[in-house]
Amino acid sequence: MDCREAQHYFGTALDGSLTLSRRTAFFEHLGRCKKCLKLFELESVAKGIVSRMVSFVPTPVAIRHSLLQTLRREYQTTSSPWVRNLLRPLFSLPVVLAGAIAIAAFVLLLPTNPPESGPAIHAASNDLINKTLNNLQRIRDGRLKPAMVSCFPEGVAGYFEKKGVAFALHIIPMDNCDWYGAISEDYAGVSPVHIIYKVGDDYIYVCEVPLTAADEGATFSLPPAARASLVRTGWYTDVHHPPCSVVLWTTNGTLCSAASTMQQDKFVSLFAAR
């Protein structure tokens, strides 16, 4: 390897992704060439100082919330011109007629597929979204109480650690959380983790299970739309259960299902970038 080639691979070597043979040749060259060694070490210093001193900053909750509100306003403004035009007397008759013909043609030509989303898809008795909503209701009624309560997320994490939970937990620290609650249970050979966040007048309930427990035919079922979205993006929102909202996401081999009566924008913003 000559100097030109060695310098070409500086970045790859710093990332540790050189192949074994190239890595050997690269470091042999550095052993021989002081100039390249110097340049390589200086580049390593530059990379190190940026990585160490300029940290990755996650989106602050307030900015996430504000962005979601902006989007909601955008959704309304972009759909309202259609609505306004449709309701104008001058436009309504031709639009209605054209619409009726188009819908009739569409309906006649449309193959009958099962619905992809909606309340009917939650019919399975082990549906995780239904269970999440039911548990939220039981918490609100006082029928389901946390086994332990802590002012800090670490307290809840410690509780589950003592219980020997065998999968990665996802406990979200929240600035305005009054308390965190924990419940553990055995369910069909799985040990789902239940976390309650009390935020002002609202409860957020999160059920966490190993991702494998929601595989096809496993302990929990998911609606097809949720499964598809989780596979594609690791994220799913279900808005078919007002006044509750449901958010599902996957992280580190864990499936989290959260429900709350909190205002939808605010609730989703807590989890949007997880």
Next chain:
Amino acid sequence: MVPILLSVISASSQKKQGEFEAEALPHMDILYNFALRTTGNENDARDLLQETYLKAYRFWDKYEKGTNIRAWLFRIMKNSYINRYRKESREPDTVDYDDVENFYDSIRSQAADTNDLQQRMFGGLLGDEVTRALQELPDDFRTVVILCDIEGLSYEEIAEFLDCPIGTVRSRLHRGRKMLQAKLFDYAKSKGVIAHD
């Protein structure tokens, strides 16, 4: 009939909104972080993030499903940044890298490894100073340094983000790091962290 039409339109809008949120929102952190490191302050980063997502939603029909959405969102953000701040990519500053190399020569034998070397060269600098030096880099060079060294993206993904060959990424990264080091060296000298010549 009007209610039926309205419900059809509403269902279509909701589907679009749902798809958009499921696909685009999970990338918020990486975009925000890039906006923050590029603009240098939280308010501008928030505005840039909002503008990016609003444009992405308005042009959602143009997004080709199944392609790299992160790269698509990033390109919207980059263009918005250029339009908003009227900053075109400019030629890199001329940097005097000889000082850095000379200083390296004078201390290398005392340093145990590159971590120690880093400490001896720039250990007295604060995170804010490194951030400032990063922001002073020309756009093209700053972008690749942020994407590689802070966001941890691969060369391949950076090339896709910037729509340029991997060789260009490699070269900009190399030059960007050199420029950054020269700036940090100047800071360190002016702070008295390392001795003047």
